[in-house]
Amino acid sequence: MSQYSAITGWGMYVPEKVMTNADMERIVETSDEWITSRTGIKQRHVAAPNETASTLSIAAARQALERAGIEGKDLGLIIVATVSADYPFPSTANLVQHALGAQCGAFDMQAACSGFLYSLSIAHQFIANGSVKHALVIGVEVLSRVVDYTDRATCVLFGDGAGAVVLSASDQPGGLLGFTIGSDGARPDLLWIPTGGSAEPATEQTIRDRRNFVQMQGSEVFKFATRVMGTAMEEALANAGMTADDMDLFIPHQANLRIIEAASKRLNLPSEKVFVNIQDYGNTSAAAIPIALCEAIDQGRVYPGAHLGMVAFGAGLTWAAAVVQWTAPIATQENSYKAAKAGVKTGTHAEQEKVQV
Ligand SMILES: CC(C)(COP(=O)(O)OP(=O)(O)OC[C@H]1O[C@@H](n2cnc3c(N)ncnc32)[C@H](O)[C@@H]1OP(=O)(O)O)[C@@H](O)C(=O)NCCC(=O)NCCS
Numbered sequence: 080m081s082q083y084s085a086i087t088g089w090g091m092y093v094p095e096k097v098m099t100n101a102d103m104e105r106i107v108e109t110s111d112e113w114i115t116s117r118t119g120i121k122q123r124h125v126a127a128p129n130e131t132a133s134t135l136s137i138a139a140a141r142q143a144l145e146r147a148g149i150e151g152k153d154l155g156l157i158i159v160a161t162v163s164a165d166y167p168f169p170s171t172a173n174l175v176q177h178a179l180g181a182q183c184g185a186f187d188m189q190a191a192c193s194g195f196l197y198s199l200s201i202a203h204q205f206i207a208n209g210s211v212k213h214a215l216v217i218g219v220e221v222l223s224r225v226v227d228y229t230d231r232a233t234c235v236l237f238g239d240g241a242g243a244v245v246l247s248a249s250d251q252p253g254g255l256l257g258f259t260i261g262s263d264g265a266r267p268d269l270l271w272i273p274t275g276g277s278a279e280p281a282t283e284q285t286i287r288d289r290r291n292f293v294q295m296q297g298s299e300v301f302k303f304a305t306r307v308m309g310t311a312m313e314e315a316l317a318n319a320g321m322t323a324d325d326m327d328l329f330i331p332h333q334a335n336l337r338i339i340e341a342a343s344k345r346l347n348l349p350s351e352k353v354f355v356n357i358q359d360y361g362n363t364s365a366a367a368i369p370i371a372l373c374e375a376i377d378q379g380r381v382y383p384g385a386h387l388g389m390v391a392f393g394a395g396l397t398w399a400a401a402v403v404q405w406t407a408p409i410a411t412q413e414n415s416y417k418a419a420k421a422g423v424k425t426g427t428h429a430e431q432e433k434v435q436v
Contacts, residue, residue: 084206085254085406087213088149088245090142091373092135093124093238093360100235107231114235119336123238123361125223131165133174135241136219139369140179143215146407147245151179154245155211158202159187160194160365162394163221167275175217183211191270192332192393193260194218194365195242196401200258202246209248217243218365225272227292236334237293238361242369253404256386257319259311260399269303270295270394300396304338307398309345312390315400321386323347326402328380332391333357333367342390354380364393381405 099122100111114120126135136159144150157179159172164187172185190197195218202214219241228234246255274290275281281291308331316322323346331339336357343353354375363370368389375381383405390400 082206082209082248083250083252083254084203084246085249085251086244086403087247087407088143088145088147089243089369089373089376090139090146091240091242091370092138092142093240093370094126094130094135096125096127097122098125103235106228107234109231109235117335117337118236119355119357120235120361121358124240126221126239130221132159132161132163132171132219132221132241133165133178135221135239136171136175136217136243137178139219139241139243140175140215140217143243143245144179147213147247149213149245151181154179154181154183154213154215156183156202156205156214157181157185157217158198158214159185159217159219160190160198161187161219162189162191162194162364163219163225171219181215190260190393190397190399191395192334192362192364192367193391193395193397193399194393195368196258196389196391196399197260197397199244199246199255199401200260200399203255203258206246206248212248214246215243216246217241218367218369220364220366222293222364225291225293227289227294229289230292232297233293233295236362238363240360240363240366240370242366242373244369244372249406251406253406256402256404257315257317257321258399258401259314259318261307261311261397263396266299266396268294268296269299269396301335301338303396304334304392305341307392308332308338308342308390311392311398311400312342312346312388315390315402316388319402321402323388325386326352326388327385328352328354328375328387330354330368330371330375330387330389332393333360333371334362334392367391376409381409383408
C-alpha cells in the first residue's frame with residue numbers, strides 16, 4: 080500500500096523591502112559590478128522588523144494550502160527547514176502549526192541550504208509508508224538577522240524569504256521519484272555561525288568579535304559546490320532510473336550564478352532547461368528552491384508530466400537532490416493566481432497539448 084507523494088500545493092512569500100546592489104554600496108566597500116559579475120545577484124529582499132521566520136512561513140504556507148485545496152486541520156505533518164528560526168526553541172514549525180490550526184506533529188529541520196530537499200525526502204517517507212496524507216514542507220530564512228553587515232564577503236550574498244509545498248499521498252504514478260542526501264562535517268568552519276550554541280555560548284567578547292554572525296570561507300565553499308551539485312543531481316536521477324537528459328527543468332540552489340552554470344555544464348543542460356532567479360533574491364538558503372519552484376510554475380515552465388531536478392548544497396557541509404515528476408493540474412489551479420497577476424504566462428500552448436497526450 081505504498082503511496083506516491085505528489086506536490087499538490089505551492090506558495091512563496093518575500094518581504095516587501097528590497098536592497099539593491101546600489102544599497103549595498105552604501106553599506107560596505109563593494110560595487111554592483113563586483114557583485115553582479117561574481118554572483119549574478121542584483122537585489123535581495125529584507126524582512127521588516129516585525130517579520131520573522133514564522134510569519135514568512137505562514138504567508139507561504141497559506142498559499143500552498145489554498146492551492147492544494149486543503150486546510151491546516153487536514154495536515155498530518157509540518158516540517159520547517161531553516162537556520163534562522165524565530166527562537167533556538169521552540170521550533171518555528173510549532174508556531175506555524177498553531178497559526179494554521181493544524182493538529183499534527185511539527186518540527187524544524189536543519190541542513191542549511193539543503194534543508195528544503197532534506198525535508199521533502201523526510202515528508203516523502205511519511206507519505207510513502209501510509210502514515211500521513213498531507214505534509215507541509217517549508218523552506219524559510221530571515222538571514223538578514225544573522226548576516227554581518229560589516230563583512231562585504233558575505234552580506235551581499237544573502238536574502239530573506241519563504242517557500243512552501245504541500246506533499247500529498249496519491250495513487251497516480253509520479254511525484255517524488257528519487258532523491259539523495261549527503262553530509263561531510265569535516266570542516267564546519269567553512270560556513271557557520273560560531274557563537275550562540277553549546278560549543279561557544281554568547282559572551283560579551285564573542286559578540287564584540289561578531290562571532291554571532293555568519294562567517295564563510297567563500298572560495299572553499301565555491302569549490303565544494305561546483306563539485307557536488309552535478310554529482311548529487313546525477314545520484315538522485317540514477318535513483319529515479321533517469322539521466323540528466325530526462326530532466327525537463329533543472330531547479331538548482333540559488334547561491335551563485337557561476338556555480339549554477341558550472342553544474343549545468345557538467346549535466347550538459349542547455350540554458351532553457353535551467354531555472355535562475357538569483358538576480359532577484361540572492362541566496363535565501365533553505366527557501367531558495369521552493370521560491371524558485373513557485374516562480375518556475377508562475378512562468379509556465381512546469382507542467383503535468385514534467386521531470387524536475389532540484390539540487391542544493393550548504394553549510395555542514397550538506398547536499399541534497401530530488402527528482403519530481405509534476406502531476407498537479409497547473410492550468411486549473413493557477414486560474415485565480417493568474418487573474419491576480421494579469422499578463423503573466425502560466426503555460427505555453429505546446430505544454431498544455433503535452434498534458435493531453
Ligand atoms: C563569495 C564569492 C562570491 C567570492 O568570489 P571569489 O571569486 O571566490 O572571490 P574571493 O573570495 O577570492 O575574493 C576576491 C577578492 O574580492 C574581495 N571581495 C569579497 N567580497 C567583495 C565584495 N562584496 N565587493 C568587492 N570585493 C569583494 C575579496 O576581499 C578579495 O579581495 P583580495 O583579492 O584583495 O583579497 C564566491 O567565493 C562564492 O560564491 N562562494 C560560494 C559561497 C556560497 O555559495 N555560499 C553559500 C553556500 S549555500
